[in-house]
Structures are given as structure tokens and as C-alpha cells.
Amino acid sequence: xxxxxxxxxxxxxxxxxxxxxxxxxxxxxxxxxxxxxxxxxxxxxxxxxxxxxxxxxxxxxxxxxxxxxxxxxxxxxxxxxxxxxxxxxxxxxxxxxxxxxxxxxxxxxxxxxxxxxxxxxxxxxxxxxxxxxxxxxxxxxxxxxxxxxxxxxxxxxxxxxxxxxxxxxxxxxxxxxxxxxxxxxxxxxxxxxxxxxxxxxxxxxxxxxxxxxxxxxxxxxxxxxxxxxxxxxxxxxxxxxxxxxxxxxxxxxxxxxxxxxxxxxx
Numbered sequence: 001x002x003x004x005x006x007x008x009x010x011x012x013x014x015x016x017x018x019x020x021x022x023x024x025x026x027x028x029x030x031x032x033x034x035x036x037x038x039x040x041x042x043x044x045x046x047x048x049x050x051x052x053x054x055x056x057x058x059x060x061x062x063x064x065x066x067x068x069x070x071x072x073x074x075x076x077x078x079x080x081x082x083x084x085x086x087x088x089x090x091x092x093x094x095x096x097x098x099x100x101x102x103x104x105x106x107x108x109x110x111x112x113x114x115x116x117x118x119x120x121x122x123x124x125x126x127x128x129x130x131x132x133x134x135x136x137x138x139x140x141x142x143x144x145x146x147x148x149x150x151x152x153x154x155x156x157x158x159x160x161x162x163x164x165x166x167x168x169x170x171x172x173x174x175x176x177x178x179x180x181x182x183x184x185x186x187x188x189x190x191x192x193x194x195x196x197x198x199x200x201x202x203x204x205x206x207x208x209x210x211x212x213x214x215x216x217x218x219x220x221x222x223x224x225x226x227x228x229x230x231x232x233x234x235x236x237x238x239x240x241x242x243x244x245x246x247x248x249x250x251x252x253x254x255x256x257x258x259x260x261x262x263x264x265x266x
Contacts, residue, residue, distance in 0.1 A: 002068060002072075002077075002078040002079060002080050003077070003079055003080070004056075004079070004080045004081065005053075005079050005080075005081050005085065006081060006082050006085065008084075008085070008088060012051070012079075013085060013088065013089070015028075016032070016051065016053075016089055016099075016101055017088055017089055019031060019032050019101065020032065020091055020159055022155050022158065025104070025155070025157055025158075029103060029104050030050070030101050030102065030103060030104065031101075031102055031104055031157035031158075031159075031162065032089065032090070032099060032100070032101060032102075032159050032162065033049070033099070033100045033102060033162045033163075033169075034086075034089075034090045034092075034095070034096040034098065034099045034100070034159075034162075034163065035096040035097075035098065035163075036061070036063050036064070036067075036096065036097055036098055037166065037167060038162070038163075038165075038166060038167040038170075039052075039067055039098055039100045040063055040066075040067070040167075041166075041167025041168075041170050041171065042100070042102065042167065042170040043066070043067060043070050045170040045171050047102060047105070047170045048070050048071055048074040048076060049071060049076060049100030049101050049102045050071075050076045050077070050101050050102065050103060051071075051076060051077050051078075051079060051100065051101040052067055052068060052071045052076065052077070052078045052079065052098060052099075052100050052101075053079050053081050053085070053086060053089060053098065053099045053100075053101075054067070054068070054078070054079070054080060054081070054097060054098045054099075055080075055081065055082065055083055055086060055095075055097045055098075056080050056081070056082060058097040058098070059080060061097070064097065064098060067098065067100075083095055086098075086099055090159070091159065104157055106174075106175075106176070107146070107173050107174060107175045108175060108177075109148070109175055109177060109181065109182065109185040110185070111173075111175075112145065112146055112173065112175065113145070114145065114189055114190065114191055114212050115212070116145045117143055117144055117145030117146075117212065118211035118212050118213060118260070118264045119142055119143065119144045119145065119212065119213055119215070119257060119260050119261060119264070120144055120145045120146060120147075120148065120191075120212055120213070120214045120215070121135060121138070121139050121144050121146070121147045121148070121214075121215055121217070121253060121257065122147075122148045122150060122182070122193075122214050122215060122216045122217070123135060123147065123148070123149055123150065123153060123216075123217050123249070123253070124150040124151055124153075124179070124216065124217065124218050124219060124224050124225075124228060125150065125151045125152055125153060125218070125219040125222075126149065126153045126154055126217070126219070126220070126249065127153070127154050127219065127220060127221075128154060128220060128249075129154045129155075129158050129160035129161035129164060130160065130161075130164045130250070131220065131248065131249050131250040132149075132153070132154050132156055132161045132164065132165070132250075133160070133161050133162070133163065133164020133165035133166070133168070133169075134164060134165075134250035134254075135147060135217070135249075135250050135253050135254075136156075136164075136165040136168035136169055136172050136174070137164075137165060137166055137168045138250070138253055138254040138257050139168060139172040139257070140167075140168040140171050140172050141257075142257045142258060142260075142261045143261075144172060144257065145173070145212065146172060146173035146174065146175060147172055147173070147174050147175075148174075148175045148177065148182060148214075149174065149175065149176045149177075150177065150178065150179050150182055151178060151179060153176065156169060156174050156176075157169075179228065183231055186214065190210075190211075190212065191212050191213075191214050192209065192210045192212070192213050192214065192233045192234065193214050193216060193231065193232045193233050193234075194207070194209065194213055194214065194215050194216065194232060194233065194234045194235075194236060194256070194260075195216040195218070195224060195228065195229055195232035195234070195235045195236070196215070196216065196217050196218065196235075196236065196237070196238070196252055196253070196256060197218075197223065197224065197229055197232075197235040197236070197237060198223070198237050198240075198245070198246060199229070199235070199237075200235035200236060200237050201237075202234065202235060202236050202237065203236065203237065203239060204236040204237060204238050204255070204256060204259055205259065207234050207236045208234075208263075209259075209260045209263045209264070211264060213260050215253060215256050215257060215260065216228070216232060217249050217252060217253045217256075218249075219249075220248075220249045236256070238252055238255055238256070
């Protein structure tokens with residue numbers, strides 16, 4: 001039977017709350033995810049939290065009952081609590097009905113099957129968790145094989161990035177690596193590297209895309225380094241017809257991903 005915790009001073013509450021900080025996530029190898037939709041996506045993808053906290057008044061909800069059964073069946077612990085405790089854990093004044101504590105999961109480049117999808121997303125020094133989450137959602141939407149994070153990117157297991165991904169963190173493989181290992185891995189097999197850049201005359205609608213295509217998006221503020229751009233097989237740009245000089249990184253990635261998907265379908 002689930003136990004009940006209603007005291008802020010409970011050691012487990014303090015431990016779980018600390019996972020909002022990257023240092024503690026790294027030390028524990030754990031991260032937080034919240035919301036019925038996200039935790040259900042995780043369960044359907046085979047990811048079950050070690051701890052599940054849920055509001056007392058949501059205990060009868062069928063999805064909550066399913067999550068409780070899955071957690072207990074996997075040897076985890078389901079804990080009934082109150083909204084104030086959930087608020088402390090999630091950092092939101094209006095918390096979701098459930099919060100899960102998951103083990104971090106990592107992938108390596110060599111574990112990826114580049115034949116699994118014609119579209120792969122690559123982000124370089126991505127710093128905004130909202131952008132990372134949105135790019136993951138785009139990856140899920142277009143059936144991308146995965147998201148490869150290059151260099152000093154924002155932590156994909158931060159509360160903000162997990163929340164922004166709306167469950168896509170659990171459905172889209174994520175690899176974190178440096179540029180040189182990525183490029184060496186890429187060149188050992190098939191794959192076209194397409195970089196998004198303003199320093200090219202090639203319109204994104206005019207370029208040819210071969211499967212698999214790896215779409216490289218640079219840092220939000222600085223774009224990609226010159227040597228990264230030089231390593232791309234193709235550089236393309238999205239026309240800017242107004243006053244803005246560039247699109248948001250996540251928006252540009254989505255535009256490109258659907259362009260590649262359209263070509264692949266043809």
C-alpha cells in the first residue's frame with residue numbers, strides 16, 4: 001500500500017526537492033518529471049519512476065491508479081501527499097497531480113541506429129531549456145531517430161527542459177557528446193549533415209536532402225562555429241522577409257525538420 005507523507009521536514013521530500021539543482025541530479029543520477037501526461041508517456045515508453053508522489057484527491061483517477069500499479073510492480077514506491085508538498089517538489093504554485101523521480105538514462109553514439117529514421121536532430125551549445133524541450137517535441141512529431149546535443153548544452157534532465165518536452169524526453173533518444181566524436185561517428189556511415197546558417201545563398205526549399213539527414217542547429221545567440229559550418233555537407237537558410245534577422249532555434253529546427261520529412265515522403 002502507498003505510504004503517506006505530509007511533512008515538509010521529511011528527509012525524502014528534502015532529497016527529492018534537491019533534484020531541482022543540477023549538482024544534486026548528477027550526484028544522485030535522478031531527475032524529476034511532473035504531470036499525468038508526461039508520466040503516462042514515460043510509462044508507455046517503458047520508463048517507470050523510482051518514486052511517485054501523487055495528490056490525495058487524485059488517487060481515484062484511472063491514470064494515477066495505473067501509474068501507482070506500474071511503480072509498485074517495478075519495485076518503486078508510490079507516495080500519497082498533499083498539494084503543498086507537490087508544489088515544493090515541482091517549484092510551481094499550481095502543481096500537477098503527480099511528480100515522478102526517474103533514473104537518468106543516457107545513450108551513446110554507437111548505440112544509435114542511423115537507419116532507424118531518415119531525420120536526426122543535432123543541436124550545438126543549446127542553452128535554453130524551453131528550446132531543448134521544443135526540439136524534442138519536434139523530434140517526436142517528425143519521427144526523428146534522436147537528438148544529439150553537442151558541447152555545453154543545457155541539461156536535458158532539468159525540470160524546465162523535461163516540462164517543455166511534454167514527454168518527448170522519454171520517446172526521443174538523446175545523446176550528449178563533443179563535436180569531434182560526433183563528426184567521426186557520422187563519417188563512419190551514411191548521413192548528410194545539413195547546417196542552418198544565414199551565411200549561405202541556398203534556400204532551404206531548394207536543397208536536396210538524402211536519408212538519413214542530420215539537421216544541425218547552432219547556438220541561439222552565436223550560431224555555429226565556422227569550422228562546424230565548413231564540415232557540413234550542405235548549408236541552408238530560411239528566408240527572413242521582415243525585420244528579424246533570424247528565427248528562434250527551436251522554430252527553425254521545426255521548419256527544417258518538416259521540410260526534410262516532406263522530401264522523404266515524396
